[in-house]
Every structure is written in C-alpha cells, then in structure tokens.
Amino acid sequence: MRSEVAIVGIGRTPYSRAKPGEPKLTVDEYIAWAADLALQHAGMDKTDFDGQGLGVSHAEVAHTVNWSAATAENLGISPQILLRADQGGASASAMLIRAAALIKAGIVDRVLVVGADTPLNIPSAAPGLPLSPERTRGVYWDFQGPFGVMGATAQFALVLTRYMHQYGVTPEQLGKIAVTTRFHASLNPGAIYRTPMSLDDYLSSRLLSDPIRLLDCVPIVNGGLAYIVTSAKTARTLCDKPVFLRGFGEANNYYHGGSRALPDITHTGFVEAAPQAFAMAGVTPKDIQFFEPYDDYPFIALMSIEDWGFCKKGEGGRFVEEHNLRFDGDFPLSTDGGQLSGGQPGGAIGGFMPLVEAVTQLRGEGGARQVPNARLGASCGFGGIPYGRPGRSCVSLILSNED
Amino acid sequence: MLTSNALKPLPDITDQTRPFWAAAKQRRLVLQKCARCATFNFHPKPWCIECGSRKLAWTDARPFGTVYSFTISRAVAMNLSGWQAELPVLMCLIDLDDGARMYGQVTDCTPEALRIGMRVEVHFEDISDEAAIPKFRPAKQPC
Numbered sequence: 001m002r003s004e005v006a007i008v009g010i011g012r013t014p015y016s017r018a019k020p021g022e023p024k025l026t027v028d029e030y031i032a033w034a035a036d037l038a039l040q041h042a043g044m045d046k047t048d049f050d051g052q053g054l055g056v057s058h059a060e061v062a063h064t065v066n067w068s069a070a071t072a073e074n075l076g077i078s079p080q081i082l083l084r085a086d087q088g089g090a091s092a093s094a095m096l097i098r099a100a101a102l103i104k105a106g107i108v109d110r111v112l113v114v115g116a117d118t119p120l121n122i123p124s125a126a127p128g129l130p131l132s133p134e135r136t137r138g139v140y141w142d143f144q145g146p147f148g149v150m151g152a153t154a155q156f157a158l159v160l161t162r163y164m165h166q167y168g169v170t171p172e173q174l175g176k177i178a179v180t181t182r183f184h185a186s187l188n189p190g191a192i193y194r195t196p197m198s199l200d201d202y203l204s205s206r207l208l209s210d211p212i213r214l215l216d217c218v219p220i221v222n223g224g225l226a227y228i229v230t231s232a233k234t235a236r237t238l239c240d241k242p243v244f245l246r247g248f249g250e251a252n253n254y255y256h257g258g259s260r261a262l263p264d265i266t267h268t269g270f271v272e273a274a275p276q277a278f279a280m281a282g283v284t285p286k287d288i289q290f291f292e293p294y295d296d297y298p299f300i301a302l303m304s305i306e307d308w309g310f311c312k313k314g315e316g317g318r319f320v321e322e323h324n325l326r327f328d329g330d331f332p333l334s335t336d337g338g339q340l341s342g343g344q345p346g347g348a349i350g351g352f353m354p355l356v357e358a359v360t361q362l363r364g365e366g367g368a369r370q371v372p373n374a375r376l377g378a379s380c381g382f383g384g385i386p387y388g389r390p391g392r393s394c395v396s397l398i399l400s401n402e403d
Numbered sequence: 404m405l406t407s408n409a410l411k412p413l414p415d416i417t418d419q420t421r422p423f424w425a426a427a428k429q430r431r432l433v434l435q436k437c438a439r440c441a442t443f444n445f446h447p448k449p450w451c452i453e454c455g456s457r458k459l460a461w462t463d464a465r466p467f468g469t470v471y472s473f474t475i476s477r478a479v480a481m482n483l484s485g486w487q488a489e490l491p492v493l494m495c496l497i498d499l500d501d502g503a504r505m506y507g508q509v510t511d512c513t514p515e516a517l518r519i520g521m522r523v524e525v526h527f528e529d530i531s532d533e534a535a536i537p538k539f540r541p542a543k544q545p546c
Binding site: 138139140141142143145146147148149151152154157158159160161162165206207208209211212260261262265387388 | 411412413414415419420442443444445446447452453471472473474475476477478479480481482483486489492494495496498502503504505506507508514519530534536
C-alpha cells in the first residue's frame, strides 16, 4: 500500500533558557517563528492554509493557555478545519494521525501543525506550581500535591523503582542513554546542552528522587516547533524529499495487567500502539533504522524500546548495553540529543521533537549526526502522567522517505 | 485560617471530595466503593472505572496496605516549599488491602529500611480545619 500522506516541511526555533537579557517571546511568537521555518522548508506560504487545516498543540504552563482559533487569528490564517490536541507530549504525533485521516477522507489537502510553550516565562518569581490548571487543580492534583508528590520526577521514579524490582536495570545502562544522547546533542547546533559528558559525570550527579538523578532529568526551555503534512500527491509536487507516514498506532489510558485499580505500571501503551503501526507499515522492529523516543528521562526511552518490541520486556537494560546507540551505530537513538540534552519546550511541545528529528534524518538533513542511508525510522509521542502510572497517551509513528 | 499550612498545597474541597477529607479528619480512611461491582476507586472518580456505575458510596477501607513502589524525594520540585522541612520525603504507591492504590508518604521509617512489599498502616495528619491526609508507617504487626 502506498502512503497517502507525507510531511513536506518542519520548523524548530532556537531554544531559550530565558537567561537575564534574553528576550522572552510569547507562545504565539514562537508559533509564528516555527511556522515560518516550516513554510520556508516546504516552499509554501501561510495563505496555502486558508481553507485547509491548522493544528495547534496545547501549551502546558498556566500562563500560556492557547485556543486554536485564537492562534489562527493571531497568525492571520483562515482554516477550514482546526485541530487542537491536549495529549501532552503525544499531541504533535496525535495531530499527525488526525491530519492524515482528514486528508485521506478528502476533507482537506494539507495541514499546518504548530506548537510552542514558554515554561520559563513564569509571570512571578514565586516558587511553586507553574503548570496548567489541569495539572495543579482539581481531583488529580488534590490527591497528589497535598500528599507530597513532587512532580514528574517523583512520579516516574516510582515507576522506575517498580520496574527495577520486577526486571532490573543498572544506573550504568540508563547512563549510557544519557551519555549517548548528550553526544548527539554535541553534534546538533540547536541543542541546549552540547558539552559531552562521561558515564562518571552521570553516575556522580546527585539523586533528586531515588533512583532518578539530576542528569536523568529533562531541562526546560522556551521554544516552538511546527510541521506541514499534505496528501502524498501534493507532497510530490512540492518537494523531492517528502517523508511519508507509513504506519501509526495510538493507545490512550492504557492499563497493563488486567486491573484498572491495581495495574502493572511497568508497561506503557506502546505495547498496543506499536504493533498497530508495524502492521500498517508492513515492517517489523528489525527493519527500523533509527528510533526517536520521547525521552524526558532515559528510563522512558528504555521502556519505549521494550514496549515497541525492539527487545523483550525486561531486557531493555541489556539491549542498551549490547547496542551502539550512536547515530552511526546499530540502534541510533535520540539522534538530535533528544529532549534530555536538547531541551524540552514544555512537556507538550517536546513531543514535536522526535517527529521533527525523524523527518530531518529521512530528508538527509542531519548534518554531523546524519544516520547513514536513513530510509525507515520510528518516533514516539508520549504524553500526560496519569495517577500512579506512566504515560496517558502513547503514539507510535513509522516514517519513511520511500512510499 | 490556613496560614499554618500556606507553604504546602491544600486541596480544593468540593462536594465530590468532601467526604474523603472529612472522614480523614475523623481518622477514617474512606474510598468510593462501587455498588455494582464492589471495586474501590481511588482517587475519586465520577463513575466506577471498572464497570461505569455511578453508584459509588464512600465506604470505610481497611487502614492497611503494602508498598507497591517507592521513591526518596530529596528536593522539592513541582510542589510547595513547605515540604522542605520534611525532606527526604519517602513517597510511595501503596496497595491498600481493599484493592486500591494510592500515593502515600511513609513516615517513621528510614530511607534504607523502606522496601517494596513492606506492610504499612495508615495514620493521619491534619492539614487544615477541614482536611487531613492519610500517611503511612510500618505496620506494627502483620495484618
């Protein structure tokens, strides 16, 4: 089956740590910047999206709530269809699936998908809770914050402790992921942390929430990303390097082990999403040449590797140990430095990065970190932290420069 | 009124959740139990997440559980600075004997002694005039 949609342009703004003296751009300014880059990349104009599709990812922090129609207004685009995703770090990938369905149905021919967040533009200097009301109000937070839950690091540390109890993984194995992605960041001018680090650096970084240490944690930045998806027919007229969506899968609110009350929290929804994507693409895990997980923590990358089926459950640590994760190795991982060393423009918008990097590789635009002869790659959307479990939304994408 | 806890987050108490907080003030752990399938739901849900019944009744739960997983939080992150004085916080996922899982802080225990499978019992801490939260400590006897 020939692929019916393709990505024809991507944009990723420079990231900012919002240090004193740096301009603090708004979400819409970052969105416009990222969209501008994507439009230039595709050789298109914003008027190409009047009467077409515009997808807007939610921003995550409290002062940046954006409605898709307001974004259309601020960009001066008059789309027929608006998409808005609120699936955290799965939003960008989920909108690709929605856009593909709209295009396949003939409702629109092309969709511009944008997202940005400015978590470092906290309006006051007060410490506390810069996240959106969804994360800090209502039943979800009422039964976490007052109980002493210290955010995502503690939430994922609880998953990791349980994983270690059931399967085992060493700090050295997780550290290899962090060290390799830092190496990739050193080759990516757009990454935030580019100074290579050693395994010793990783192992000697302080524990924040055992067993998660400082160098396990994603650094927050301000920034924006965008991509453009069109019908395969239009894509071929626009560019000579379209990147085709060969397969996708999605699982939301996945419970493993048969019980919603007492689930096994060591598995993610990729257990369901990845097989869907492989079946649609007609390929198997061994055909995948590079893997772009949503890597806010090395452990999330490791669980994703397992749950996609690149190795058996529980063997992720050994898999990481036995494979060369470099861009020129036998299992290239997070080739842009990922979010871990690249920076995360809010948890929701960080979800654009695996997809944008996969497209970069498949267009042969990876520069010093280019995967040799890249033809087929996989990327992840991973978003939201449910109560006591990892990952509300898991999206598996398989992309290729061959249809 | 709540100034003594201003540096720790307090729940927004709603009609949905008030029974939980009020019972905790009375040193009782109550959870929503489904009248149709008997599942205990936690945190509070709009209907039973197993069977979809809206007939959920606040029901006393046995105040004992087992540590399903744990972390030692050594820094206050994404929370309020009032927790600083209690660091390191021994934060756990506790499987209650009645079959629900909840986040809970374990007290009266060293980080070194904390382990998966440890039996724990509930105690309560007042956090406002209207609310208390359940915390856990190693169970005195196997229950």
